[in-house]
Structures are given as C-alpha cells and as structure tokens.
Amino acid sequence: MSGNRDGVFRGREGERELLNGVLDAGTGVVLVDGAAGTGKTRLLAEVAAVAARRGFDVATAQDELDQPFLLARLAEREPDGPTLVVLDDLHLAEPGTLAALRALLPASGDAKVVWLLARRRGEGADRLFAAAAHRGAVRIDLRPLPEQEVVELVTDLAGGVPDHDLRALASTAGGNPAALIGLFDALERDGQLELAAGNASLRTDRLPRRTEALLGDLVGSLSGTARHLLQVASVLGQRFEPGDVAEMLASSTAILLPALDEVIGAGVVMSLEDRLAFRHEILWRLVADSVPPPVRRALHREAGEMLLARGDSAVIAAKHLLHGAQRGDVRSIDGLVSAAKALLWNAPEAAAELAVRALELTDQASASLLHRTVIAVRALTAAGKLAAAQALAQEALSRQVAPDAAAKLRHCVATTTLLTARHAESVEISEALLREPDLRPELVGWVEITRMMALLGHDRRRAEELAESVVRTHQGSPDDVLATALAVLAAIARDAGQPGAALELAREAARSGTSHDLSAYPQLLLATLLSGLREFAEADSVVRRVRGGPSAVVTRETMTSVVQARMLLQAGRIEEASIEARGALAVAEETGHETLVAPALAVLAMVAVHTGDLPAAVEHVERYRGRAAVDGLVFSRAYYQWADVLVTHVGSGLDEAMALLTGQYPGLVASGLFAEEPRAAGWFVRRALEAGDERLARDVVDRVERLAGDHPAFRAVAAAALHARGLVDGDAELLELASQQHRDLWARANAAEDLGVLLAGGPEGRAESVKALENALGLYREIGASRDSARVLGRLRKLGRRRRAAPARPASGWSGLDDTERAIANLVAKGQTNRQISTQLFMSPHTVNFHLRKIFRKLGISSRVELVMRSRDH
Incomplete structure (x- = not known):
C-alpha cells in the first residue's frame, strides 16, 4: 500500500488473513468492532471486492435505512450460491432491524452465507454482538496501529521517512489511520512538510493554522475537567x-x-x-x-510559590516567578533573587534577567532594594553587560546608601572599569575601598585582586611591589589573592625576558587558585606561556580544564577564546584561529571588554599576514595600536610590537619595518619576545641581513642563544637559536636541523625555505634546494598560509619546477571529514547543541559552528537534520 494516501489497510494483514479463511469456509459470522477512523468501513469494502472476485453474491446495505429491506429480501429467498452479507454501522440500526437480524443468524448455520457485521465499539448493538459471539461468531477488534506501522503509514502520507519531531506529532493521532490522514492533509495544506533526500520533517517558518485547528478540535472534544x-x-x-x-x-x-x-x-x-x-x-x-494571559500569570505565580514552599530548586521556581511575580510580591521576588544567585556563575545571562526583573518589581522603599541591586549588578557583570552594570551601580551610589552595600557596589564599578581598560580609575576606586577600616573581610580579597590586575595594566612597578608583598604575607594554603599575585609577577617576568621565572611563577599561580568565579587569569596566563614555548599538549590541557569548569562568566569565556585563538595560530591551525578570534572580538566589542579587544585584533592581524590579506592586517594593527599600550595582561606588549613590525614589512617594505623596529621599538629584541614567539628570531635575522644590518642580526642571535643556554629545557627556543645561527653563518646543516626541530609548522616551513634559498645559491645545490622548498611549500599549504605558499611557488618557478600538491583527503563526502569534524558530526547525531558540543570537545561554540559549516559544505547538505540522517548511514 506504499503511496496510498488513504492508507487504512496498513497493519491489517492479520484481519485480512482471518477474513480470507472465513470466505474459504463459505459460511460463518464475523463481528467487526472498531472506533471511528480505524478503517472498518474500508476493510469491509475490500473484503466485499475480494468475495465478488471469488464468485460470491455480495449483498450490502447502502446505509442504516436500507438495512431492514436487505434483511427482508434475504428472509424471502434462499441464496443460490455462496453469499456475503455486509452490514456496517449497526450501532445506528433500529431495534427492529437488530431483532430481524438476530432471527436470521441462527438459521444461516448450514447455508453458504458469510455474515460480515460491523459497528463502532461501545455505541450500540451490544445484545446482537453478544448473542452472535456466544454462538461462535468470529470477532475482529480493530485496535490502533502499532508504532512501526504508523511510521510506514506516515512515510506514505508524507512522502519520506519522518524524523523524530514528525513522528511525535503523528503520535497524537493515537494510531488511528483516519486521524493520521486528516493530520497530514492539514500539514500539507499548511505547507508544513519538508522533504530532503527521502526524509520528511516539519518546517518551522510557517504557521500551522489548519494543523492547530485540527488539534484544537481534538482538545475541544475532551471533557471540561x-x-x-x-x-x-x-x-x-x-x-x-x-x-x-x-x-x-x-x-x-x-x-x-x-x-x-x-x-x-x-x-x-x-x-x-x-x-x-x-x-x-x-x-x-x-x-x-x-x-488567558492574566490567568496564566496567576498560575505561574502559584506554581513558583508551590515549588518554593516545597523546597524545590529556586531555579525551577524562578522560571514561573519570572512570568507571574508582581510588584511588592515579596515571596515571589525573593524566589527570583535566590534563583539569580544560584545561576550567577554557570548561567549568568539567565541570572541577570532574573535579578533585573526582581529589581524592577521591588518597591523603592523596600529594605531589600540595595541587596537586590548588588545582586543585579554582579549578575550583569558576569553576563558581560558591563555598561548596564556600571550604570546601575552608579545610579544606586548617587543615593543615600548603607556603607556595606556601597562598598560592594563600588567594587563592582572597580571591576567594570578594569574590564573596560580604565585601569587608573579601577586602581583609584580599589585603593579607596581598601583604606576603609570597616571593609568586610570577604570583600577585601576581591578588592585586592582587582587592584593588582588594574595596576598590572597601569603601573608595573607598583604592581610588582604589591604582588611581592602579597606573596610574602600569603604563604600557606592556596587562595585566589595569592594566585593573582603570582600571576602578576609571572606576567612581569615574561615581559622582562625571564621566561624560566615566568613559567615557574605561572605554574604556582595556577596551582594556588581555588575559585571558579574568577576569569581564570592565572591558568590562562600559564597556557599562553606554554603555547609560546610550543608545549601545545600541556597548554591545551590547561585550557581544557578552564573550559571544563563550572563557570560561564562572559569575561572568563571571552579571555579563554582569545588565548585559544593564539594557541591555534601558533599550532598552525590558521582557519580555526581566525574563527575563534573573530568570535572573541565580537563578544568583546559588544560587551565593552576593551581589555580583550587588542589581543583578538593581534591574532587576526597575524592570520591576515599568513593568508595574504594585507588590508585586513593593516586595519587590525591600526585598531590595536592605541589599545596595546594599556594591555600587557593577556599577551606581552612585545607581541603587539612584533606583529606591528611584521605587518609594516608586508605592507610598506623593509625600510619602513626597520625604521619602526629601531626607532619606535628599540627594546624589542632584548625583550622576552623570543620565548613568547621563538619563530620571530629567524624572521628578524632574515630582515636584518636583507637590510645589511649585521649588528642587528648578531644581536638577535646573541639574545636567542643566551635564552636557549639559560633554559635548556625550552626546546622551541633551542630550535630558534639553531635557525638564527644558521642564517647568520650561512650554515645549511644548522638550517636543516632547525627545520626538523622547530615545534610549530610555520617555523619549520620558514627554516626549510631559508635552507632552500641558501642551497639555491650554491654550485651543486639545485636539487637539494628544490627538495627543501617543496618541503616548505607542503608545510605552508598544510596550515593554510597562502601568502607564504605563493612566495615559495615563485622561488620554485625560478628553479624551473612547477607543481601542485594533491589534497591529503577527498574534498567532499564523508571520507573528506577530518577527526574533529567526524567527532562533531557524531555529537550532532546524538542531539547535542553547539554549546554542549563545545563543552565536550573543549572548544568554543564559534569553533563548533565553523566546523559545522565545513561539514555541511563537504557533505553537500544545509541542515542539522540532514547531518543526522547522513551520520546514521555511517
């Protein structure tokens, strides 16, 4: 019956087999019971057609009015041959008709007559059916279709295999074929059905008016209770x-x-x-x-209060109170506040919505106004709504405020000014708070943390003095003030070119932190140091721990995205780095996190250099120049300066880049850059030699070799020293060794390219030069460095070689997915959202979305539903 839109015979194979057996016998009584729409009338019509083809004389009443006349004709004459008598809707028959039928049935036992009697179950003809059953009549009860047969019928009706949502809607028909037919007719007329690759699903961009009317009739047929x-x-x-x-x-x-x-x-x-x-x-x-809306609000309020009174989760209760609480309703508003506090760290946006709503419903004369204001300001800050948080706090402070609440609000202002890169203002507020004699002990630590972070961006000397003092006085059990002090000292050591001390301090800082409520600065600083040294596995482990923590504070998540973006860039995953950095930049700009804008722009500038997008690179550097001077928290200032010099070289040439290096950034070579970006050493030597500045080249070599000698465990720095020395001395063996020992793909490709250039100038080095340059080309292509690839292709052409690298895997199809893409596809197939996937795979939702777009493109699909179906096939 596939393709038959009335579909009422789906799942009735057993009944048809039984009826065929009665027709074979040529005599008997069959009683058919079924609710409306179960297909009994069509079943009777099918049996009548089968009987007629087999030579039966079929006698059928047109309706209940015709039934007495048919029975009278049957009583007057004996059938000449096998006969099938079909009487439907006997629940509507008159008592006299039923009595006449009862009188005929016993006399038909020996005659070649098959009686096929049907009614709606429980609506009449009970005595007739009971008597016939007592005499041995065959009973057929048309029950709802089982689930598998419903799916087959729905496939007929929809024209494709239904997805889970469509099957759930079909289940409202209760296995009734006629109800299913009506439902799918309404869906089709509403334009709700969507077919793709043999699969059927519901569209969500159109209103299901006819479908809702049909379902409304279903609900309307119920009793009032x-x-x-x-x-x-x-x-x-x-x-x-x-x-x-x-x-x-x-x-x-x-x-x-x-x-x-x-x-x-x-x-x-x-x-x-x-x-x-x-x-x-x-x-x-x-x-x-x-x-009605007023009734719905009242019911929500009653539901919330019921849950609170029972001691259930305040979060669950708040979902109702948010819709039903009214001004002055103390119990309901307190429920909203309790839920906001419970959600503050793991769902800050929801917490902010609850807290602000509670504040809106609070009377201005209420004694709870200030407490609720503090909660709202903290929730807004955690949700990244910095401007709103600061405005609310300052508006409250403009009134007469109790000292305890005022201190909490002022600290919130100090926090928002820190995050918006107004470091001096944050320091001023924090120090004024710390001078107050009655500042609560539990607030002192938070204010100390804010002051140290603000000083790190404002006054390094004072930041160092304060951090050292904290370390001396906080020895013992770990705490977050100590962790912050150690992280501040680590950042200062990093920028002073002391990578060993910086790494040791950062490790201790990460171990000392105890709170999930902070922005995870100590841990993320450790990750940046490890990634700079190309210890990617350990750096990734640190970021995984941060992402796997319970906190979802926007500052923490955005800073994590910025750090991971640079880690991806350093590991040669340029496209992913771009997506991660763009997502972080969008959030930072939208929420006013000025302190995170410059790091995101710096990563994007480096991405643009690699991909050959010079206008974008120049734009990103110009945008962060004014901000980088007040950063130095996430990345070192040396990192921004190097990116500036690099972009200037690409955009304006060697002379401009060297002038910028020696004029504006004279201390860059002596900074800690080569421990944060070891690959920069080879780049600086190369540029210095091109400019004929042998002294600068030697300075770079001396600096990176001294770093390598002082820190023999830093393998990335050791490889950078080999690379720099190989360039200065024109030593092919050192360059080849560097190309093997560099710990990131871009640096490895740089060394291979430098080797190829060096060998090309020798009398018999042409073949080896081509080999080295092809190695560099493969590495550049692997990481997506299109600008570098184009440069190497030019070098190969000069040597008479033209080649194109074949893709490592198919460009399309399931086999074209890499391991990460396959993992994401499998999680989508299990119903996971982008945020859930990001938590499981320790990446941001932006990165998940980026991979999904690649998956869709490779598989030639456009929706998650299609991906689910394709995943099941693999």
Missing part, C-alpha cells in the same frame, strides 16, 4: 508531574485519575518514565495559548 487539567499542566511545561497538577488544582492524583486517563487515551498526553508530557510542542503551545 480534562481540559482544565491540561491548561494547568501547560503552565508547568511541556513535561509535568501529575502530582504538581493535582496540588495546583487542590485535588489529588487519585481524584484526577479519570481525567488523566482521558487525556492520555485521547493522544494529547503521553507517559514517560518519570513524568507525563504533551505529545508535541504544537499541542502544548495550543493548550497554553488557550489560557
């Missing part, structure tokens, strides 16, 4: 506890049992393992929308 139960349940959510509904109706589950049976039997509600649920979101919203 059942409808009221559903309306209360809809307020509790798409899934609900029957006990909660009973409590809100001031009843009991036992008393509501008939109504619960009714809504389950009607297919509106289904039973899950732990609760009940509306069968589909459309049904749930349809019922919820039938509740």
Whole structure:
C-alpha cells in the first residue's frame, strides 16, 4: 500500500488473513468492532471486492435505512450460491432491524452465507454482538496501529521517512489511520512538510493554522475537567508531574485519575518514565495559548510559590516567578533573587534577567532594594553587560546608601572599569575601598585582586611591589589573592625576558587558585606561556580544564577564546584561529571588554599576514595600536610590537619595518619576545641581513642563544637559536636541523625555505634546494598560509619546477571529514547543541559552528537534520 494516501489497510494483514479463511469456509459470522477512523468501513469494502472476485453474491446495505429491506429480501429467498452479507454501522440500526437480524443468524448455520457485521465499539448493538459471539461468531477488534506501522503509514502520507519531531506529532493521532490522514492533509495544506533526500520533517517558518485547528478540535472534544487539567499542566511545561497538577488544582492524583486517563487515551498526553508530557510542542503551545494571559500569570505565580514552599530548586521556581511575580510580591521576588544567585556563575545571562526583573518589581522603599541591586549588578557583570552594570551601580551610589552595600557596589564599578581598560580609575576606586577600616573581610580579597590586575595594566612597578608583598604575607594554603599575585609577577617576568621565572611563577599561580568565579587569569596566563614555548599538549590541557569548569562568566569565556585563538595560530591551525578570534572580538566589542579587544585584533592581524590579506592586517594593527599600550595582561606588549613590525614589512617594505623596529621599538629584541614567539628570531635575522644590518642580526642571535643556554629545557627556543645561527653563518646543516626541530609548522616551513634559498645559491645545490622548498611549500599549504605558499611557488618557478600538491583527503563526502569534524558530526547525531558540543570537545561554540559549516559544505547538505540522517548511514 506504499503511496496510498488513504492508507487504512496498513497493519491489517492479520484481519485480512482471518477474513480470507472465513470466505474459504463459505459460511460463518464475523463481528467487526472498531472506533471511528480505524478503517472498518474500508476493510469491509475490500473484503466485499475480494468475495465478488471469488464468485460470491455480495449483498450490502447502502446505509442504516436500507438495512431492514436487505434483511427482508434475504428472509424471502434462499441464496443460490455462496453469499456475503455486509452490514456496517449497526450501532445506528433500529431495534427492529437488530431483532430481524438476530432471527436470521441462527438459521444461516448450514447455508453458504458469510455474515460480515460491523459497528463502532461501545455505541450500540451490544445484545446482537453478544448473542452472535456466544454462538461462535468470529470477532475482529480493530485496535490502533502499532508504532512501526504508523511510521510506514506516515512515510506514505508524507512522502519520506519522518524524523523524530514528525513522528511525535503523528503520535497524537493515537494510531488511528483516519486521524493520521486528516493530520497530514492539514500539514500539507499548511505547507508544513519538508522533504530532503527521502526524509520528511516539519518546517518551522510557517504557521500551522489548519494543523492547530485540527488539534484544537481534538482538545475541544475532551471533557471540561480534562481540559482544565491540561491548561494547568501547560503552565508547568511541556513535561509535568501529575502530582504538581493535582496540588495546583487542590485535588489529588487519585481524584484526577479519570481525567488523566482521558487525556492520555485521547493522544494529547503521553507517559514517560518519570513524568507525563504533551505529545508535541504544537499541542502544548495550543493548550497554553488557550489560557488567558492574566490567568496564566496567576498560575505561574502559584506554581513558583508551590515549588518554593516545597523546597524545590529556586531555579525551577524562578522560571514561573519570572512570568507571574508582581510588584511588592515579596515571596515571589525573593524566589527570583535566590534563583539569580544560584545561576550567577554557570548561567549568568539567565541570572541577570532574573535579578533585573526582581529589581524592577521591588518597591523603592523596600529594605531589600540595595541587596537586590548588588545582586543585579554582579549578575550583569558576569553576563558581560558591563555598561548596564556600571550604570546601575552608579545610579544606586548617587543615593543615600548603607556603607556595606556601597562598598560592594563600588567594587563592582572597580571591576567594570578594569574590564573596560580604565585601569587608573579601577586602581583609584580599589585603593579607596581598601583604606576603609570597616571593609568586610570577604570583600577585601576581591578588592585586592582587582587592584593588582588594574595596576598590572597601569603601573608595573607598583604592581610588582604589591604582588611581592602579597606573596610574602600569603604563604600557606592556596587562595585566589595569592594566585593573582603570582600571576602578576609571572606576567612581569615574561615581559622582562625571564621566561624560566615566568613559567615557574605561572605554574604556582595556577596551582594556588581555588575559585571558579574568577576569569581564570592565572591558568590562562600559564597556557599562553606554554603555547609560546610550543608545549601545545600541556597548554591545551590547561585550557581544557578552564573550559571544563563550572563557570560561564562572559569575561572568563571571552579571555579563554582569545588565548585559544593564539594557541591555534601558533599550532598552525590558521582557519580555526581566525574563527575563534573573530568570535572573541565580537563578544568583546559588544560587551565593552576593551581589555580583550587588542589581543583578538593581534591574532587576526597575524592570520591576515599568513593568508595574504594585507588590508585586513593593516586595519587590525591600526585598531590595536592605541589599545596595546594599556594591555600587557593577556599577551606581552612585545607581541603587539612584533606583529606591528611584521605587518609594516608586508605592507610598506623593509625600510619602513626597520625604521619602526629601531626607532619606535628599540627594546624589542632584548625583550622576552623570543620565548613568547621563538619563530620571530629567524624572521628578524632574515630582515636584518636583507637590510645589511649585521649588528642587528648578531644581536638577535646573541639574545636567542643566551635564552636557549639559560633554559635548556625550552626546546622551541633551542630550535630558534639553531635557525638564527644558521642564517647568520650561512650554515645549511644548522638550517636543516632547525627545520626538523622547530615545534610549530610555520617555523619549520620558514627554516626549510631559508635552507632552500641558501642551497639555491650554491654550485651543486639545485636539487637539494628544490627538495627543501617543496618541503616548505607542503608545510605552508598544510596550515593554510597562502601568502607564504605563493612566495615559495615563485622561488620554485625560478628553479624551473612547477607543481601542485594533491589534497591529503577527498574534498567532499564523508571520507573528506577530518577527526574533529567526524567527532562533531557524531555529537550532532546524538542531539547535542553547539554549546554542549563545545563543552565536550573543549572548544568554543564559534569553533563548533565553523566546523559545522565545513561539514555541511563537504557533505553537500544545509541542515542539522540532514547531518543526522547522513551520520546514521555511517
């Protein structure tokens, strides 16, 4: 029956087999029971057609009015041959008709007559059916179609295999074929069905008006008690506890049992393992929308208060109180505040919404106003709404405020000014707070942390003195003030060119932190140092721990994205680095995190250099020049200066770059740059030699060799020293060794290219030069450094070689996915969201989205639904 849109014969194979057996016998009585729409009338028509083809004389009444006349004709004459008598809708027959039929049935036992009698179950003809059954009549009960046959019928009706959502909607028909036909007719007329690659799903961009009307009729057919139960349940959510509904109706589950049976039997509600649920979101919203808004608000308030009174989660209660709380409603507002505090770190946006709503509902004369203001300001800060947080705090401080609340609000202002890179202002507020004699001990630590971080961006000398003092006085058990002090000293040591001390301090700082509420600065600083030294596995492990923590504070997440963007860049994953940095930049600019704008721009500038997008590189550097001077928190100032020199060289030439290096950034070579970016050493030597500045080249070599000698465990610095020395001395063996020992692909490619250039100038080095340059080309292509690839191709052409590298894997299809893409595809197939996937794979949602776009392109699809179906095939 595939493709048959009425589809009523799906799942009736057993009944047809039984009826064929009765026709084979040529005599007997068959009783067919079935609810409306179960297909009994069509089943009777099919049997009649089969009987006629087999030579039966078929006698059928047109309707209940024709039934007495048919029975009279049958009583007057004996059938000449095998006969099938079909009587449908006997629940509508008159008593006299039923009596005449009862009189005929016993006399037909020996005659070649098959009686096929049908009715709607439970609506009449009970005595007739009971008597016939007592005499041995065959009974057929047309039950709802089982799930698999429903899926087959839905496939017929929709024209494709239904997805989970479409099957859930189809289940509202309760396995009734006619109801399914009506439902899918409404869906088709609403334009709700979407077909792709043999699969059917629901569209969400169109209103299901006819479908809703059909489902509305289903709900409207219920009793008043059942409808009221559903309306209360809809307020509790798409899934609900029957006990909660009973409590809100001031009843009991036992008393509501008939109504619960009714809504389950009607297919509106289904039973899950732990609760009940509306069968589909459309049904749930349809019922919820039938509740007038004022009543719905009141029900939400009652639900929230019920949950609070019972001691349930304040977070769950708050979902209702957010919709139902009213001004002055102290209990409900306190529930919102409790939920905001519970969500502050792991769901700050939701916390901010709850806290601000609680504040809006608070009377200005309330004694709780200031406390709720503090919670709202903290939640807004955690959610990254820095301008709103600062404005709310300052507005509250403009009034008469108790000292304790004022201190908390002023610290919030100090925090927001720090994050918006107004470091001097943050220092001033923090130090004024610390001079107050009655500052609460639990706030002192937070203010100390804010002051140290602000000083790091404002006054390095004072930051160092304060951090050293903290380290001397906080020896013992770990705490966050100590962790911050150690991290500050690590950042200062990094910028002073002391990478060994910086790494040791950063490790100790990461171990000393205890709070998940901070921005994870100590851990992320450690990750930047490790990544700079190309210890990618350990750096990645640190970032995984940060991403896997319970905090979702926007500052923490955005700083993590910035750090990971540079790590990806340093590891040669340029495209991913670009996506991560762009996502971080967008959040930083949107939320006012000025302190994170410059790091994101610096990464994007380096990406643009590698990919040959000179206008973008210049724009990014010009944008961060004014900001980098006040950074030095996330990346060193030397890193920004190197990127500036690099972009200047690409855009304006060697002379401009050398003038910038010797004029504006004279201390760059002596800084800690070569421990933060070891590959920069070879670049500086190369440029110095091109400019004929042998002294600068020697200075670079001396600096990087001294770093390597002082820190023999830093393998990336050792490789950089080999590279620099090989360039200065024109030593091919050292360059080849450097190309093997460099710990990032771009530096390895640089060394191979330098080797190729050196060998090309020798009398017999042409073949080896080509080999080295082809090695460099392969590495540049692997990381997506298109500008560098183009340069090496030019060198190879001069040597008479033209080649194109074949792709490492197919460009399309499932086999074209790399390991990361396959992992993401598998998690999508399991129903995971981008945020859930990002948590599992320790990457940001921006990176997940980037990979999804690549997956869609390779597989030639455009939706997650298609990806799920393709994943099942693999």
